[in-house]
């Protein structure tokens with residue numbers, strides 16, 4: 221089929237954009253002329269009018285939890301939601317957990333950021349983990365992915381990237397806490413993050429920014445042509461980087477085929493430019509299909525260069541490994557600065573959104589290795605609307621794509637898109653306005669082989685006037701949309717404000733995650749200190765080791781006397797066995813806060829460098845005698 225990238229001119233010459241929010245869009249997508257948007261915007265509005273399916277509800281109708289048609293996301297007091305939604309927190313560096321459909325935020329999991337409410341970054345173990353991962357105090361999380369076994373969520377781990385510092389983290393879903401972070405060598409701007417499916421054999425970090433490799437000041441620093449970016453394959457069990465593939469151009473988002481053969485990435489900088497105008501020059505960029513078994517065979521055969529202790533395989537177009545019939549990386553040109561890339565649940569297609577082109581490209585996965593011209597693997601290219609970014613699935617053959625510029629979600633028929641002419645609008649079923657400018661959208665279990673097909677969340681970047689004003693930084697707006705009724709169409713059910721900035725999420729049925737309500741001491745490295753086993757011991761001239769417990773409403777020691785200048789290693793076990801009975805150890809003026817869940821043991825090492833009396837207290841409200849739960853740290857002055 222043709223890959224004509226000429227912007228369609230059949231949209232008509234007049235008419236205001238009738239849908240979504242338009243102000244400021246011309247500055248959001250540089251390199252594309254505003255006039256083109258106006259034309260195509262008119263077409264999009266006309267289309268949704270003809271389809272007659274755009275939600276007819278006014279904004280007043282959708283306030284509250286029960287919509288006009290009776291779709292209800294409310295969960296009665298005391299009852300549980302159906303789904304866990306695990307969202308990235310963006311530049312907050314964390315991951316948030318919502319219950320769906322209520323959209324109630326349940327907890328935040330600090331990942332790349334210290335968080336005193338979880339004691340994360342304040343006890344020795346988590347402090348050391350953050351230190352070993354580069355010592356940064358923040359990260360930029362984008363794509364949380366839950367581990368899968370046999371193509372379904374197994375509830376073991378979630379993985380999430382740090383775009384700011386080139387890292388990947390793992391969250392243990394037994395305890396909903398970060399348990400490993402790897403600082404990925406040779407990669408800056410780790411953007412996409414996704415697993416090799418169906419069994420999470422590898423986690424992929426997708427390198428967006430091109431840099432010199434190695435980026436150590438050697439080589440030509442000025443010439444962007446000499447830069448590169450890599451795909452990093454990470455072992456999900458030990459979090460080691462197993463291998464990397466150097467590519468031409470850059471990469472953006474990523475997704476894995478369901479049978480483990482390919483990993484796909486989108487790219488917006490095939491130009492290898494260092495400026496915005498340079499990066500948007502070409503009408504087509506590409507989708508890369510990494511052939512994982514062939515790459516692993518190349519590594520096995522020693523066809524790599526070791527850079528910063530990682531085997532780096534050359535996957536550039538002119539690499540010997542890409543000549544002949546069995547290339548390790550297929551480069552499939554698609555229009556224009558494509559962004560979201562996602563594999564359909566049945567593993568037939570990978571769909572990539574055009575971003576600066578109003579189409580999505582439907583790539584037939586089986587054809588990728590068969591065709592001579594890589595564009596022949598593109599079997600559909602429906603025209604969806606302006607600024608198509610990300611696509612989710614309902615398991616009934618429909619795709620849902622966010623339209624960033626049109627501020628809409630478009631529902632379309634995947635097989636009809638394959639049957640239709642390129643750039644046809646006929647596969648479009650309906651569009652719904654969202655508020656405003658959506659980035660990712662996620663449908664329940666959409667990343668598995670069997671999506672649930674009931675709820676969809678649109679993560680909108682701008683909320684504008686949707687909430688009470690709170691100053692110049694507005695909340696994001698995560699909107700809940702019901703997609704379970706094909707006859708009556710999509711329905712907007714709830715606005716949910718969010719602190720900047722969720723990018724993406726995974727939505728998993730509650731039956732597939734089984735968190736522990738208290739710690740199993742066997743899962744922790746530190747020894748358990750029971751009541752009566754508390755010890756305080758001077759080790760050498762200036763070191764004191766304390767092991768004690770916490771319980772309602774006291775600590776193992778009522779007072780601890782040390783000398784000015786002593787290094788104190790304090791290890792505390794919360795011996796409570798009752799769930800939800802947390803304590804903490806807060807030490808004023810020493811920057812120490814150990815959060816202690818039931819049966820948890822933590823350790824903090826600090827220096828008592830100022831003589832005086834410090835009231836150690838429990839900062840996590842525990843009982844009626846919470847305020848009395850204190851202990852004295854007495855630091856005697858040097859003699």
Ligand SMILES: [Cu+2]
Nearest residue numbers: 803838842849
């Ligand atoms: Cu307490």
